[in-house]
Amino acid sequence: MTADAVSDASAVAAATGADASPSAGYSSADAPPDASPARKDPLVMYVLVRRDLEWPVGALMNQVSHATAAVAWEAREDVQAAEYFNEVEGQMTTMTMGASEEAELRKVAQKLETAGFPFRLWVEQPEGVASALATWPRRRSEIQKCFKGIKRF
Numbered sequence: 830m831t832a833d834a835v836s837d838a839s840a841v842a843a844a845t846g847a848d849a850s851p852s853a854g855y856s857s858a859d860a861p862p863d864a865s866p867a868r869k870d871p872l873v874m875y876v877l878v879r880r881d882l883e884w885p886v887g888a889l890m891n892q893v894s895h896a897t898a899a900v901a902w903e904a905r906e907d908v909q910a911a912e913y914f915n916e917v918e919g920q921m922t923t924m925t926m927g928a929s930e931e932a933e934l935r936k937v938a939q940k941l942e943t944a945g946f947p948f949r950l951w952v953e954q955p956e957g958v959a960s961a962l963a964t965w966p967r968r969r970s971e972i973q974k975c976f977k978g979i980k981r982f
Contacts, residue, residue: 872913873922873969874900875976877937878961880927889960893925896951896963903949904965913966922969927982931959938962940975 876893884892904910913921928934934950941948947965952958964972 868918870968870970871918871920871922872909872966873924873964873972874913874966875924875926875964875972876961877926877928877934877963877976877979878982879929879931879934879959880982881930882958882960892951892953892960893963895953896949896961897923899949899951900963900965904947907947907965909968910966921966924969924973924976925982926976926979928979933979934959934962937975937979941972944972944975946972946975 874897876897878889878893882889900910901914912918928937938948938950941962941964946967948962950962951960953960
């Protein structure tokens with residue numbers, strides 16, 4: 830862990846009671862087995878990208894990158910996001926899902942909004958095309974209902 834990461838992890842630890850020692854910054858590959866509730870119900874970021882866009886794979890990857898980078902910035906002061914991005918639970922879990930068309934993307938956005946989950950809908954400019962969305966990190970058990978019926982990308 831870098832000094833900044835240790836400092837950030839310390840701030841998260843102070844807010845959450847988690848261990849922020851440098852040894853707690855292990856990678857998911859060498860994480861100790863853990864049956865904690867967080868492991869059974871991890872913080873997850875859902876990413877939903879449109880399947881119907883006839884764009885090159887690289888362009889679709891850019892849309893996902895834009896949406897997730899926007900979330901990282903917008904959620905920088907959110908406690909759950911800080912835990913997720915600092916890998917307090919030992920890894921970052923991301924679910925990449927595919928929307929069949931713009932209407933399905935917007936339907937999920939409406940579900941998230943109604944349920945009170947923060948997210949970022951990415952609209953590619955200058956085309957004005959809604960291409961992807963990314964949620965702020967939240968517990969899988971709480972947010973997965975908004976993605977019911979949506980297949981992984």
